[in-house]
Each structure stands twice: as C-alpha cells, then as structure tokens.
Amino acid sequence: MSSPLPASVLDLAPVLPVVVIEDAADAVPLARALVAGGLPAIEVTLRTPAAPAALRAIAGEVPDAVVGAGTVITPEQVREAVDAGARFLVSPGWTDRLLEAMRGSGVPFLPGVSTASEVVALLERGVREMKFFPAQAAGGTAYLKSLAGPLPQARFCPTGGIGPDSAPDYLALPNVGCVGGSWMLPADAVAARDWARIERLARAAAASAGSAQVSPAGSAQV
Numbered sequence: 001m002s003s004p005l006p007a008s009v010l011d012l013a014p015v016l017p018v019v020v021i022e023d024a025a026d027a028v029p030l031a032r033a034l035v036a037g038g039l040p041a042i043e044v045t046l047r048t049p050a051a052p053a054a055l056r057a058i059a060g061e062v063p064d065a066v067v068g069a070g071t072v073i074t075p076e077q078v079r080e081a082v083d084a085g086a087r088f089l090v091s092p093g094w095t096d097r098l099l100e101a102m103r104g105s106g107v108p109f110l111p112g113v114s115t116a117s118e119v120v121a122l123l124e125r126g127v128r129e130m131k132f133f134p135a136q137a138a139g140g141t142a143y144l145k146s147l148a149g150p151l152p153q154a155r156f157c158p159t160g161g162i163g164p165d166s167a168p169d170y171l172a173l174p175n176v177g178c179v180g181g182s183w184m185l186p187a188d189a190v191a192a193r194d195w196a197r198i199e200r201l202a203r204a205a206a207a208s209a210g211s212a213q214v215s216p217a218g219s220a221q222v
C-alpha cells in the first residue's frame with residue numbers, strides 16, 4: 001500500500017500538474033511520465049468524460065503517483081472522484097454545499113479563491129489552505145504578497161497561467177505551499193502521446209521548483 005499522505009494538498013509536492021485527459025487509455029503512460037520526471041502528485045480535472053476512468057486507472061496502476069481530482073464543483077463530483085480513487089480534491093471555487101461535501105469526503109481538499117473576502121470567508125469556516133485561481137489573471141505574486149500582510153494564516157496553491165518562468169517566484173512566497181499548472185503538459189505532446197517530452201518537461205518543472213527558495217511548510221515531499 002502507499003504511504004500515508006500529508007494532511008494537506010499543499011504538502012504533497014511543490015508542483016501539481018493539472019491534467020486534462022480526453023482518452024482514458026492515455027492516463028497511465030501520462031502519469032508514469034510525470035512520476036518519472038519527479039512530479040508524483042497529479043490532478044486529473046473532471047472536465048472530460050474520460051476523467052473518472054483516468055483517475056481509476058492511475059490509482060490502480062501507478063502506485064508511485066498520488067492522484068487527485070480537479071475541477072470538482074459539485075457534491076456529486078466529490079463522491080464520484082473519491083469512488084474512482086482520488087486521494088485529494090481541488091476546486092476552482094467553492095460554495096458552502098461543496099465545502100461540506102469536501103469536508104465529508106475524508107481526503108484533503110483545496111477550495112479555490114481569488115479575493116480577500118473569499119479567503120476571510122474560508123478562514124471563518126476553519127479552512128486555511130486554498131487554491132488561488134486564476135493566479136496570473138487575478139493578480140499573481142503581487143496579489144499573494146498583499147494577502148500575506150493581513151491574512152498570514154492562509155496558504156495557497158496558485159494555479160492558472162503559471163509557467164516555468166513564474167513558478168519559482170510563486171514558490172518563493174511564504175504563503176505558497178505548491179503551484180499548479182499544465183505547462184508541462186502541452187496539448188500537442190499529449191495528442192502525439194509524446195511521453196518522453198512530457199517527462200522532460202516534468203523534470204524541468206520539478207527542478208525549477210527545487211531551485212526556488214521554498215518555504216519549509218511547502219517543501220514536504222510525498
């Protein structure tokens with residue numbers, strides 16, 4: 001069996017690849033390429049009909065991966081994802097109904113925020129770890145630095161528009177635990193099933209995270 005997971009999604013790995021899978025047959029080789037490149041925590045978005053089968057395949061066949069579900073926006077999807085083997089849940093936003101389902105799921109979760117009021121509302125509900133989405137469009141590192149003043153207890157996984165150049169800047173912030181993104185999974189590489197290229201890009205992403213001044217709380221590995 002796999003080792004126990006950290007209680008927080010932010011402490012799984014510094015870089016969380018965000019995967020969109022059109023063909024469930026691609027799930028296992030894609031996950032193996034990410035793991036081989038040093039990215040063991042993998043978010044499979046529930047944006048495609050293939051997603052539940054992809055989750056199930058990775059959970060069953062890639063023991064070194066820690067697979068979770070992204071784009072979880074309904075309580076029904078919480079159940080579907082956990083049933084398929086998701087070991088963490090990520091959402092681009094949140095509602096009280098969704099939060100209740102995520103809390104009841106038994107796996108760590110990250111609701112998404114993009115404003116100070118949403119952060120305050122989650123803190124009020126006892127949630128301190130959040131996805132910051134869409135990171136670049138919502139204000140990037142400058143916005144997260146500004147939040148750290150009044151709201152230092154909140155920690156984030158910024159996602160959305162992050163690339164190899166900006167990832168280390170995010171990871172250097174004290175209120176960032178990990179960054180998410182799809183930059184190591186170009187659509188043409190996935191379409192061509194170029195797993196070797198994806199492994200190279202994953203390795204570069206993992207290395208750039210290693211070169212950032214990661215805060216101690218964000219540096220834990222699986």
Ligand SMILES: O=C(O)C(=O)C[C@H](O)[C@H](O)COP(=O)(O)O
Nearest residue numbers: 018070071092159160161181182
């Ligand atoms: O699907 C979700 O739940 C989302 O919230 C959106 C994703 O996190 C971003 O689409 C990934 O960002 P990119 O690296 O810009 O591709």
